[in-house]
Amino acid sequence: METPATRISHLKALVLNADGHAFDTRTGRSYRLNPPAQVALLMMQDGKSRPAIIAALVALCEQPSAVVETGVDGFFKQMASYVS
């Protein structure tokens, strides 16, 4: 998965608070995000690419790239499913 299949306007409708609670102002749905997912969401909202998000999380979480890639791709799928 190269790029998240989620429209940027839909991504920007998500408001994330400091506790990891994300509220979708467009649909009224709420989500709970763990810290790596919070970083990924903020970077997606900034239009950052998948490699850039993976690189940032590898450095931040000190995990192997393959582990982070799996997690990021799973997150993209969830975003495409719930937020699109």
Add this chain to the structure above:
Amino acid sequence: MSRAAEQQHWLGWNVAITGINARPDSPGPGCAVARCLRHTTGFRGRIVGLAYETLDAGLYLRESCDSGHLLPYPATGSTALLERLDEVLCRDRIDALLPCLDAELPNFMAIAEPLKQRGIRLLLPQRAQLRRRDKDRLPALCADAGVATPAVRRLTDEGFFDHCGAEGWPFPLLIKSVFYDAWIVHSAPEARQRYRQVVATWGYPVLIQKYVHGDEVNLTALGDGSGAMIGEVMIRKQAVTDKGKAWAGVAIDDPELQEAGRRLFHSLKWRGPLELEMLRDAAGTLQLIEINPRFPAWIYLSHGVGRNLPAALLAMMNGALPEQLDLAPPRPGTSFIRHAQETIVSLDEIATLAASGSTLRACAPASLAA
């Protein structure tokens, strides 16, 4: 401010509100409209509750209504309504009237001019506008507005349910009256039972609508007759009663819902308050389910998000232009949770109302009853 000047500005108006029934599973909007006005900064007017049943809670809730009066049922017609309002005017001054129930609107439209002559302001749609949003006419309206809606069919024969699948109407289906109530039915026997229930309660025709599964989102706003949509407030229902009424909801800011609302207001050239009930189906398409020609029961949320629409409506009735209204930017995320609580009513209060039709004991001339 002098008494005369007070009556000129809507903040000093006495406002009559209907729909003050407050059954927890399906409350009328009236008490919520009253609360919106009570919480309007500077509002000094009295709120006059108009009810159809002695057990309508708003009659006894002083935080909602300063006084209350019983009205004849809508089926008795506009002449009886006007006669009763004339009696009410002997006891309470009324400067503006906000009808909050669908079934009473035709009567209020019929007596709008006589009421105006009595100094009572109303902001109502025209009869043709009201008719265009009838449940059986939604497909035509939506085709004009470019908004999706499930197919609707009028029924006068319950035998339809025995072969509806073959005619392109598979179960589940929604069965509705032209006024209130709707049920999802999954089989012919269940459909027949609900069909008979609708006929017994509301009469013919019975409507069936293709069932759409999805998240229910609602929009309420005001129209001034120009086609503009004013002060829209949007919610997603988070929890509903058995009757599908929201008991919890959250404000949203959905550009697609807003655009659908804008198109419908433009097509209808609506005057007054309106509620759109829509479903977002599995494909993400918004489908219009119903249009209610009044404020919704959740209208108190409009105060919560800084868009007090009942107050805005009174300001418009007082001549304010849309750009002069006090409407905050959307505040998505603000929620409401409805709850039920008991109010204590003395025997004396019930007896006064039952005997006189009003919560006020003395019958004073209107000029003294303000």
